[in-house]
Amino acid sequence: MIGVETRSKSMAGSSVEVKRNRKSRKESSLWWMYLPALAAVCFFILYPFLNGIKISFTNWNGFSQTYDYVGFSQYTRMLKDPDTWLVVKNTLLYGVGSTILQNVIGLGYALLLNQSIHMRNFTRTVVYLPVIISPLIMGYIFYFFFAFQGGALNDLLVFIGLDKINALGNPKINIWLIVFVNTFQFVGIAMIIYLAGLQSISKDYYEAAQIDGASGFQQFKNITLPMLMPSITINMVINIIGGLKLFDVIISLTGGGPGYASQSMSTFMYDLYFNRQDAGYAATQGVFMAIIILILSLAALVYFKRKEIEA
Amino acid sequence: MDYMGKKKKWLLSGVALLISAFHLIPFYILITTSLKERGDFSSKWVFPKVLAFENFAEAWETASLGNALSNTSIITFVSALLLIVFGSMAAYPLARRQTKLNKFVFMIFIAVMVIPPLTALVPLYKLVVDIGMMNTLEIAILNNVASFLPLTIFLYSGFIRSTIPKELEEAAKMDGASTLGIFFRIVFPLLKPVTASILIISCVFIWNDYQFAIFFLQAEEVKTSTVALAGFFGENANRMNLVAAAAIMAVLPMVVLFLLLQKHFVKGLASGSVKG
Numbered sequence: 001m002i003g004v005e006t007r008s009k010s011m012a013g014s015s016v017e018v019k020r021n022r023k024s025r026k027e028s029s030l031w032w033m034y035l036p037a038l039a040a041v042c043f044f045i046l047y048p049f050l051n052g053i054k055i056s057f058t059n060w061n062g063f064s065q066t067y068d069y070v071g072f073s074q075y076t077r078m079l080k081d082p083d084t085w086l087v088v089k090n091t092l093l094y095g096v097g098s099t100i101l102q103n104v105i106g107l108g109y110a111l112l113l114n115q116s117i118h119m120r121n122f123t124r125t126v127v128y129l130p131v132i133i134s135p136l137i138m139g140y141i142f143y144f145f146f147a148f149q150g151g152a153l154n155d156l157l158v159f160i161g162l163d164k165i166n167a168l169g170n171p172k173i174n175i176w177l178i179v180f181v182n183t184f185q186f187v188g189i190a191m192i193i194y195l196a197g198l199q200s201i202s203k204d205y206y207e208a209a210q211i212d213g214a215s216g217f218q219q220f221k222n223i224t225l226p227m228l229m230p231s232i233t234i235n236m237v238i239n240i241i242g243g244l245k246l247f248d249v250i251i252s253l254t255g256g257g258p259g260y261a262s263q264s265m266s267t268f269m270y271d272l273y274f275n276r277q278d279a280g281y282a283a284t285q286g287v288f289m290a291i292i293i294l295i296l297s298l299a300a301l302v303y304f305k306r307k308e309i310e311a
Numbered sequence: 312m313d314y315m316g317k318k319k320k321w322l323l324s325g326v327a328l329l330i331s332a333f334h335l336i337p338f339y340i341l342i343t344t345s346l347k348e349r350g351d352f353s354s355k356w357v358f359p360k361v362l363a364f365e366n367f368a369e370a371w372e373t374a375s376l377g378n379a380l381s382n383t384s385i386i387t388f389v390s391a392l393l394l395i396v397f398g399s400m401a402a403y404p405l406a407r408r409q410t411k412l413n414k415f416v417f418m419i420f421i422a423v424m425v426i427p428p429l430t431a432l433v434p435l436y437k438l439v440v441d442i443g444m445m446n447t448l449e450i451a452i453l454n455n456v457a458s459f460l461p462l463t464i465f466l467y468s469g470f471i472r473s474t475i476p477k478e479l480e481e482a483a484k485m486d487g488a489s490t491l492g493i494f495f496r497i498v499f500p501l502l503k504p505v506t507a508s509i510l511i512i513s514c515v516f517i518w519n520d521y522q523f524a525i526f527f528l529q530a531e532e533v534k535t536s537t538v539a540l541a542g543f544f545g546e547n548a549n550r551m552n553l554v555a556a557a558a559i560m561a562v563l564p565m566v567v568l569f570l571l572l573q574k575h576f577v578k579g580l581a582s583g584s585v586k587g
Contacts, residue, residue: 028408029404029408029410029412029413030403030404030407030408030490031404031412031413031416033400033401033403033404033490033494034400034401034402034404034405034416034464036397036400036401037397037398037400037401037420037460037464038401038416038419038420040397040453040456040457040460041419041420041423041457041460041461043457044431044435044453044454044457044458045423045426045428045431045457045458046419046423047434047438048431048432048433048434048435048438049426049430049431049434051434051437051438052430052431052433052434054434055433055434062433062437109330112323112326112327112330113327115320115323116320117320117323117324117327118320118321118324118327119324119327119328119331120327122331123327123328123330123331125570125573126330126331126334126335127330127331127334128577129334129566129569130334131515131580132515132519132565132566132569132576132580133519133562133565133566134518134519134520134521134536134537134561134562135519135521136519136521136537136540136541137519137537137540137558137561137562140540140544140554140558141337141338141340141341141558142337144337144340144341144344144355144551144554144555145336145337145340147551149549150352150355150551151355152336152340152344152354152355152356155354155355155356156354156356158354159354159356184334184337189580189581192577192580192581193581196581244427245427245428245429247429247521247522248521248522248537251521251541252541252544266427266429266522269429269432269433270429273433273436279433279437282433283433283434286427286429286430286431286432286433287430289427289429289430290426290427290430293425293427294425297425
């Protein structure tokens with residue numbers, strides 16, 4: 001009986017919904033309100049993106065009016081090109097390296113600056129400030145620090161009696177400096193997102209844990225971290241996307257050099273198009289970059305969402 | 312967590328002080344570099360005895376920063392205005408009218424956010440050359456507007472759905488107000504908080520843009536501050552003092568704005584960071 005009742009109720013509910021749907025279908029879509037926005041996005045993003053996929057199958061040089069379709073040969077060339085793999089390796093280092101650093105340091109800063117201590121607001125402001133500065137200019141600011149001739153780092157090394165180092169010209173060091181500068185610049189965003197996450201955790205949990213005699217570390221591991229999972233997901237995803245797209249800071253800090261040693265996929269594409277007149281190949285690299293970013297950001301999203309549910 | 316010993320509080324405050332100092336070092340070096348006279352090769356850690364403010368005047372002139380900053384301001388201001396008008400207008404039907412067409416269009420806007428801008432840049436360059444808009448402020452504005460519209464629409468439609476009561480609009484409809492009238496007189500004023508966030512996100516990112524600008528704005532008269540600075544750096548690699556002075560002048564407007572409106576900046580940028 002009960003079953004029948006609920007069933008008839010749900011049927012009544014759905015018939016109301018049908019009516020509502022019919023009503024909303026009669027309502028106009030008001031499509032003219034989003035027409036300008038849709039036109040702009042299609043013309044300036046969607047069409048060029050699809051056109052880019054087309055160009056990736058050609059040998060276009062970037063300026064002539066004619067070009068030939070060359071099938072997948074740009075793609076096979078890309079897979080065989082050692083520069084591709086160097087650049088992909090760098091891009092992954094920039095993406096994954098800055099993501100890990102920004103999250104670990106950002107969380108540390110947030111834990112510290114969530115306490116009622118002196119200098120709290122000042123420190124938050126100082127850490128956050130670089131976020132609003134152009135990454136290109138942030139690169140120049142650090143150039144003054146690391147430059148071989150007259151850089152602050154070498155001034156310091158000479159002062160304490162050591163030899164000068166060419167940090168920006170050494171490919172073993174400069175890729176890590178790029179990770180460092182990107183982290184320095186955007187750690188403030190991670191910190192703010194973690195601070196918001198920390199403030200949303202109810203104090204009752206900690207009080208209960210203290211009564212049970214849990215240590216500080218146990219509280220962190222069993223309360224703070226699981227409750228922060230949504231913030232961790234956001235931070236991981238936005239940092240990995242930002243790091244994989246890195247462009248400006250590389251241009252200003254190392255120019256991608258020496259040679260291709262510190263190029264990312266973005267700067268490599270730029271170089272192929274403007275300096276090597278290899279537009280077809282640049283487009284191929286662009287498609288490849290889009291695929292890598294899509295896969296990695298989706299993987300990060302799915303992985304951390306799953307963790308969120310487990311937690 | 313608020314109850315901690317005095318000793319621990321001072322210790323942690325000390326750590327915070329060290330962190331602040333560490334984060335301020337690059338800016339300190341930037342300032343000392345910019346104030347050193349030409350030919351002063353003393354350590355960058357030492358504050359110069361003679362302050363060479365003339366570096367700022369020289370950098371301003373030779374990098375034509377006045378022109379560059381005015382271009383940047385025009386691009387930023389007009390783009391933000393267009394984003395707010397056309398973004399909010401587009402978000403309204405997408406939030407309120409759940410027709411099949413609208414659901415599909417909303418999906419397009421979301422999907423576009425995933426495309427890395429550089430992937431579209433090569434063909435976009437060709438398109439811009441073809442329509443004869445290279446080296447115009449208009450193309451920079453249109454590009455920026457197009458690339459931030461999806462995020463703007465996403466934020467506006469979420470806000471309309473979750474916080475604006477439908478009853479208001481229905482009442483106005485009874486009184487015979489037009490759709491645009493309802494939107495701009497009743498709904499739009501209620502969107503202030505999200506409008507503020509969008510204004511800040513778009514202004515910060517468009518002001519700082521280099522990737523678009525370097526492609527489309529290479530002529531002297533349309534250069535933005537980032538393009539001008541990159542060129543200036545290339546020409547004056549051995550005169551760091553001038554480049555440092557130019558860098559300070561290029562970032563100062565945004566830094567001042569940030570220090571004045573800090574809370575709004577932090578809140579706005581956090582909601583926009585989904586774009587990354």
